[in-house]
Amino acid sequence: MPRTSDPDPDPDEDDLDTIPPPRPVFYAEQALLGALLLEPRRLDDVTDIGPDAFSTAVHAAVFAAIRSLPTPVPAQHAENVKWLDAVLSSAREQTRGLNAAYLHTLIQMCPWPRHASAYAEMVEADHARRTLRTHAQRLAQTATDPTLPHPVETALAEAAALSGLLEALSARFRPHPNSLPRTPSLAPVNAPQVHEEAMDEERLLLATATAHPAEVEQMRWLTADDLTLPLHAGLWRCLTSLSRRAAPVDPVTVLWEAQRNGLLTAGAEPADIISLLTAGAGSPQYWGERILQRALLATAHETGRRIEAYTDDPATTPYQLVTGSRRALADLNALRTRWHHSTSPTPPSSRPPRPQLSAPPRAGPPRTAMATSRIPR
Missing domain, CATH: 1.10.860 (DNAb Helicase; Chain A)
Incomplete structure (x- = not known):
């Protein structure tokens, strides 16, 4: 510390x-x-x-x-x-x-020496603030560190440590009314350098998903909010909507769905969308995981900065820090669940196997009373 x-x-x-x-x-x-x-x-x-x-x-x-x-x-x-x-x-x-x-x-x-316990509570409260600030800074820094071999796992480990700290703090500081902290104003940050790379990955996702629509239904862990460009997010909604309605999916049907959803603006010409949806390479699953990873790390960075901003306000009580930090972590926890779904192997079907009917018995002579009775001599 x-x-x-x-x-x-x-x-x-x-x-x-x-x-x-x-x-x-x-x-x-x-x-x-x-x-x-x-x-x-x-x-x-x-x-x-x-x-x-x-x-x-x-x-x-x-x-x-x-x-x-x-x-x-x-x-x-x-x-x-x-x-x-x-x-x-x-x-x-x-x-x-x-x-x-x-x-x-x-x-x-x-x-007054008799006020020692009150002084100790003040020291403990400020220590909790500094400790929470350190964890929040570590989470934000981890989410933007390009040298990490496994950035998502590292960021999620930092988030888990932060959650454990919040559990400990909630047991040490009593709840009180007005437990929500004031909404902090975050300082603007520079746009990430990987913006064009993210755009390329989203284009490839849309094109490969159009070419392989059967895989879209298995990608419920990816949402439109994970995509950075509004047009790309809208096209992903169109793709998932067509897929869940079991409607035909190809560049033309997706274009028509985009028109129905008001996506064809001055910056989105029909020819450009057709071109975008036909230039695919790879698989939707691969590009979807890449996009979800980027969204998770961006959320982790934003979460760390927001919790750090809470600690910057000296009027915020320790319990308000706990409440506000837990709310800030909620979106990241939801993304962590979706990330685990995307990277876990598809579980086998839970339906019991169909019983196999045995072959019917071979026909034999009919059994009658005469056949089973003793023949008199």
Whole structure:
């Protein structure tokens, strides 16, 4: 987990303009550590966080030192600083630059030691926000990484890890009214460089599906929304509609269906559509999987960016983060199901085999009472 730089008691004046101001959680961490340094017994009230919950390496080291040392007797702790010296010595093993003056600063920053559990809840909430942000960033980056040998599997693994985190967070933070976060505004991104490649794959899908319409019925895992160009999406709807009506499928019938659905606009001339539907190569299944993969990765990238945008709003509560993130993952989960259907082998038919009728018995002499009765001598 990335943390901010360690607190520096004497920063250079030239660097003051580049140091961001501390966020509220920084003061919550100071107050919590100050409470524990003043009254170490308060550690019993802080059970849900660990050193990784703190935003700076110094704070994490101090908390780890406090937790690793035996709790001193309150009366003895009030009379000497032996336990504080032990905390300082232990924390210095993990981070450099820590001194006794900063421990005194932590103590001074604590308004009330009895509020330690409240400070801990603040630290835990911000840690949840940072952790969720890291997972969301990882999902978005994975979905656009061209070097991955198995991008879909990697992206789905990141999505599964994110879902597991949301399950853990939902158990730790209580629900409350107004659980939906505010809709974030996403910054625009540059158009992907593979736009022309996607267009070519969609054209090949439409042409091969027209040439092999029997395979279209087996591709219910592909929807028109997976195609990037509106004209291509409309033509795919035409193809699937004809196929499910068991109507004839060829370039002319698809063109007629396109006209009925209002697809013949100024940019879609009939001759162009006929040409598009007759230039196929490969199989619809192959091109359909390619298109579905591209749609899944695009959705994963968008999902990661949306969840990251939720974490950027400091007014969003942890439970709102959970609710909003789950909604953002819904579309990706639906695509994952369709992806598994597309890549799984077709299961054998579930119908029981037809019973095979045995050959009728060969005809024999009729059985009569005379035939079975004893012949008198």
